[in-house]
Every structure is written in structure tokens, then in C-alpha cells.
Amino acid sequence: MKKRTIIPIGPYHPLQEEAEFFQLYVEGEKVVDMDVRISYNHRGIEGISETMHFDQVTFLVERICGICSASHPLAYIQAVEDLAGVEVPERALYLRTIINELERIHSHVLWAGLAGHFIGYNTVWMWAWRYREPVLDLLEEISGSRINYANAKIGGCRRDIPNELMPHIQKVMDELIPPMDMITKAVLDDPVIHARLKGVGVLTKEDALRYCVTGPTARASGVPIDVRRDDPYAAYDRVEWKVITRNEGDVFAKAVVRLLEIFESIKIIKECAEKIPDGPIEAEVREIPPGEAVGHVEAPRGETFHYVRSDGGNRPVRHKVRSPSYVNVPSFRASCIGQSISDVSITLASVDPCYSCTERIAVVDSDTGERVYTARDLIKLSQDKTKRLMEERGRQTNE
Amino acid sequence: MSWKIWALKKSPWVFHVNTGACNNCDIELLELLTPRFDVERFGIKLVGTPRHADALVVTGGVTRQAAPRLQEIYRQTPKPCVVFAIGSCACSKGIFKKGYHMIGPVDKVIKEVDPEAIVMYIPGCPPKPEAMILGVVKALAAL
Numbered sequence: 076m077k078k079r080t081i082i083p084i085g086p087y088h089p090l091q092e093e094a095e096f097f098q099l100y101v102e103g104e105k106v107v108d109m110d111v112r113i114s115y116n117h118r119g120i121e122g123i124s125e126t127m128h129f130d131q132v133t134f135l136v137e138r139i140c141g142i143c144s145a146s147h148p149l150a151y152i153q154a155v156e157d158l159a160g161v162e163v164p165e166r167a168l169y170l171r172t173i174i175n176e177l178e179r180i181h182s183h184v185l186w187a188g189l190a191g192h193f194i195g196y197n198t199v200w201m202w203a204w205r206y207r208e209p210v211l212d213l214l215e216e217i218s219g220s221r222i223n224y225a226n227a228k229i230g231g232c233r234r235d236i237p238n239e240l241m242p243h244i245q246k247v248m249d250e251l252i253p254p255m256d257m258i259t260k261a262v263l264d265d266p267v268i269h270a271r272l273k274g275v276g277v278l279t280k281e282d283a284l285r286y287c288v289t290g291p292t293a294r295a296s297g298v299p300i301d302v303r304r305d306d307p308y309a310a311y312d313r314v315e316w317k318v319i320t321r322n323e324g325d326v327f328a329k330a331v332v333r334l335l336e337i338f339e340s341i342k343i344i345k346e347c348a349e350k351i352p353d354g355p356i357e358a359e360v361r362e363i364p365p366g367e368a369v370g371h372v373e374a375p376r377g378e379t380f381h382y383v384r385s386d387g388g389n390r391p392v393r394h395k396v397r398s399p400s401y402v403n404v405p406s407f408r409a410s411c412i413g414q415s416i417s418d419v420s421i422t423l424a425s426v427d428p429c430y431s432c433t434e435r436i437a438v439v440d441s442d443t444g445e446r447v448y449t450a451r452d453l454i455k456l457s458q459d460k461t462k463r464l465m466e467e468r469g470r471q472t473n474e
Numbered sequence: 475m476s477w478k479i480w481a482l483k484k485s486p487w488v489f490h491v492n493t494g495a496c497n498n499c500d501i502e503l504l505e506l507l508t509p510r511f512d513v514e515r516f517g518i519k520l521v522g523t524p525r526h527a528d529a530l531v532v533t534g535g536v537t538r539q540a541a542p543r544l545q546e547i548y549r550q551t552p553k554p555c556v557v558f559a560i561g562s563c564a565c566s567k568g569i570f571k572k573g574y575h576m577i578g579p580v581d582k583v584i585k586e587v588d589p590e591a592i593v594m595y596i597p598g599c600p601p602k603p604e605a606m607i608l609g610v611v612k613a614l615a616a617l
């Protein structure tokens with residue numbers, strides 16, 4: 076039998092800015108198994124949100140993840156609006172679309188840059204981040220902040236984009252196309268990048284379905300899912316755009332999907348800025364009735380899903396978040412095993428993992444200090460909980 | 475001024491520790507390295523290990539699992555060193571104050587290992603890159 080070596084990566088390592096811990100089991104150069112340990116970033120957001128007012132939670136979920144700081148609130152707000160039965164004014168829907176698409180552009184460009192950095196191509200990093208700046212400036216002009224936009228609220232939007240700003244948005248978008256073209260061409264035509272990324276970290280269509288991945292990770296493996304098209308929200312069904320898919324499933328395909336999506340986003344924003352109707356930007360919300368609802372949004376990394384339950388009071392009694400990275404990260408087991416160790420870093424980066432969204436639980440055992448749950452323990456916990464809930468339900472219906 | 479402080483102020487190398495941030499402070503920090511702000515021209519450089527660092531840049535209120543790691547990283551950093559607490563989270567736990575898993579803020583956790591530690595605060599959620607530069611400049615001037 077070949078000798079197995081364990082290579083620990085993290086929790087603090089120069090590769091990614093977030094803390095996570097990977098253990099790679101390697102034979103020679105080849106990765107044969109891997110383990111991941113997270114929860115360095117777990118802040119207990121679901122718990123905190125149950126102590127906050129419905130309107131305050133919007134700002135809390137905005138801070139689940141900095142890069143999806145428009146998608147998380149929107150998913151939450153849609154859940155609450157569904158609960159309260161609010162009809163959101165047309166103009167607010169367009170405003171939401173514009174902000175969400177700007178976020179997608181800045182996230183995808185950011186990823187392209189970081190991916191360049193991971194394969195040692197820092198030029199791409201510098202380029203990409205430089206051309207991302209106009210988008211951030213635009214967001215600052217619209218919302219007052221470069222990153223936490225705080226623009227959506229239950230029933231509409233907090234701040235209008237004045238009509239005088241629309242030509243400016245068009246102009247910024249027009250000016251963004253040539254540099255994005257350049258980056259896309261630089262990536263697509265570069266023989267070095269081809270050699271480095273093609274056939275690396277392949278996630279087959281079967282595996283993609285088996286691990287239920289979402290977003291660009293799924294679309295690069297030939298699974299054409301996109302919440303924006305499948306269950307349109309905001310103003311996505313009022314504009315023309317198409318879902319980008321690739322069939323190869325390797326890192327290169329993921330890069331292509333993201334880069335081409337930037338152009339789709341530009342198209343959406345331009346069309347929204349042109350078509351946006353006049354009118355009010357918020358509807359009045361008087362009360363949140365008891366009940367439960369879900370909201371989902373296509374974040375830059377995939378489907379963000381929020382579940383909210385209310386008992387008629389002024390705060391959610393249960394708020395559950397499922398972020399895209401939560402389903403995308405386990406697919407590492409399918410895409411990394413069998414790779415050479417030097418390819419692992421870019422394969423890990425290729426799903427654009429976001430650990431601050433993913434972090435779930437920390438269990439402290441008062442005897443030993445810390446306790447790590449294995450997959451089997453977690454499954455057992457979940458089964459126990461389901462059983463308990465079923466029993467409670469049964470009791471309620473019998474009563 | 476001791477020669478150690480003089481050397482530190484000349485070209486501070488920083489190590490970035492994320493102890494439960496939402497990523498925003500982190501991307502704004504990385505932003506500083508990219509062409510628009512480009513702090514490398516002032517000799518400020520991000521390094522890959524705390525053993526090479528003059529300053530720790532900490533983002534995020536400290537979670538229970540990250541706290542011992544942060545303390546260990548602080549122990550590994552050569553002294554004298556400066557700790558920058560970036561963002562409202564790092565300064566005061568910010569919006570996550572009530573979280574059961576937050577034991578921060580950063581100064582409290584660091585001062586458990588070294589009561590003499592130099593901690594600088596740059597509040598904001600997230601602080602703008604300009605604010606971070608200003609904070610670092612002021613901190614270095616005050617040393």
C-alpha cells in the first residue's frame with residue numbers, strides 16, 4: 076500500500092481571506108481523500124434574528140456575507156412580503172433588479188480576479204479589481220455605500236434612484252463592456268490559462284445533481300437552473316436575458332460561465348434603466364400575520380433560500396437561511412479527489428466558496444472543551460429532530 | 475523611539491486574520507492592494523504568515539472557535555507589533571453583539587494574552603478603504 080500523507084491547510088492561510096480548515100490525504104501528488112472543518116466564522120445569525128424586529132433583520136441578513144449583501148436581504152424580504160401579502164410597486168422591483176445585478180457584476184469580477192491570483196496570474200487580479208471600481212462607485216452613488224447597500228426593505232425600497240441618474244448608469248455600463256471584453260478574451264484565448272484550467276476539477280453532471288449544487292457551479296456542469304428564470308422575482312421576467320450554461324464542468328467552464336454572465340447582467344441593468352416606470356417605491360405594510368413563508372433569490376453564487384415563520388408578533392419566531400455555498404462546498408469531494416495537489420487550490424476556489432454564509436454550528440462540550448460532530452452524528456441529530464417535530468405536529472393535529 | 479519601532483513604522487508588513495467577519499471588511503482590505511489604492515507603494519505589504527508580520531489586521535468580532543487561534547497567531551507575531559481592529563465587528567462586535575458564539579471584541583481577546591498590546595481601532599461597517607489608510611497613518615504617527 077502506498078504511503079498516505081496528511082496535509083493540513085488552514086485555518087489561517089494566505090489563500091483565502093476566510094478561515095477554514097482542510098485536511099488533504101495525499102498519496103504522492105494525488106489527493107485521495109479530504110476533510111473539511113468549518114465554523115470559525117459562525118456568528119449565530121439565525122439566533123440573533125429571532126431577537127430582532129422584522130425590519131431590523133434586513134440589516135442583519137445583509138451582513139451574513141458581504142458579497143451577497145443584496146441577495147440575502149432580498150430573499151428574506153420576499154419571504155416576509157409573501158407572508159404579509161404585500162404588493163410591491165413596480166418601480167421598486169426594477170430598483171431591486173438593478174442593485175442585484177450590479178452586485179452580481181462586482182462579485183463575478185472579484186472572483187475572476189481572485190481566480191487569477193490563485194493560479195499565480197496576478198495581472199488578471201489587478202486588472203479585474205481595477206475595472207470593478209466603477210461598479211462600486213456606481214453603487215456608492217446609488218445607495219451611499221460601496222458594499223452594504225441597505226436598499227431593500229419590506230414592501231419596497233428605502234431609497235429611489237433619481238431618473239437623472241439613469242443615463243449615468245447607462246454610461247457606466249457602456250464603459251464597462253470594453254474592459255470586460257478584454258478580460259474575457261484574455262482568459263479565453265490565453266494558452267497558459269487553458270493548460271492550467273481545462274480538465275481540472277471536473278464536476279460531472281451526475282455529481283452536480285447528486286450534490287444538488289446551484290448557481291454557476293451547476294450551470295458550468297450542464298444543469299441549467301437559475302432562480303431568476305425558473306421562479307422570476309423582482310423585474311427579471313420583464314427583461315430579455317439568457318441563462319449561460321456549459322457542459323464541461325471543469326474550472327475553465329466555471330470561469331467562462333461567470334465571465335459571460337457579466338455581459339448578461341450588463342444587458343439587464345441597461346434594459347431596466349431604460350424601462351423603469353415612474354411611481355411610488357414602497358407599499359405600506361401594517362402587520363405581519365402568523366404563518367410561514369419562503370423566499371429565494373439567485374445570488375451570485377447560486378440560490379439563496381430564506382424561511383421565515385411568524386406568530387403574529389413583531390419578530391420572526393424562526394428564521395432559517397440556506398446559502399448557496401452550503402450546498403456547493405460539499406461538491407469538493409467529487410471534484411478534488413483524484414486531482415494533483417497543486418490543482419486543489421483553484422478547484423476549491425472555483426465554486427467561489429463563501430464560508431461566512433456556510434458556517435453553521437459550534438458545540439461546546441463542558442468536559443473536553445470542544446466537540447466535533449461527524450457526518451453520522453449530524454444525520455442522527457437531524458433524524459431525531461424530525462421525529463420530535465413529527466410527534467409535536469401529531470399532537471397538535473390530534474388536539 | 476526604539477529602533478524596533480522605527481523599523482516597524484518604515485514599512486509595516488501585515489497579516490490578515492478573519493475572526494468571523496462578513497467578508498466585507500476583508501474585500502475592502504484586499505481592495506487596498508489593488509491599483510486604485512495600491513498601498514504597496516508605501517511599503518505596506520500583506521504577508522502569508524504572522525511570523526513575518528509587523529502588524530495584525532483583524533476583521534470580525536471574535537467567534538468562540540476563532541479566539542484561541544487569534545491568540546496563538548498573536549503569540550507567533552514578533553513583538554513589538556500593532557493590532558488593527560478593522561470594522562465595527564472587530565471594535566465592538568457590532569451587529570452580532572447578541573450572538574451566543576461571539577466572545578470578542580478583538581481587544582479583549584488579545585489583551586488576555588498580552589495586556590500591553592497595542593490595539594488600534596478603525597470603525598465602520600465596513601470602513602471605506604480611505605478610512606483604513608487614514609487609520610493606519612494616524613496609528614503609525616502615534617507610535
Ligand code: SF4
Nearest residue numbers: 496498561562563599
Ligand atoms: S464591520 Fe460590518 S462589514 Fe465589517 S465584518 Fe462586521 S458586519 Fe461585516
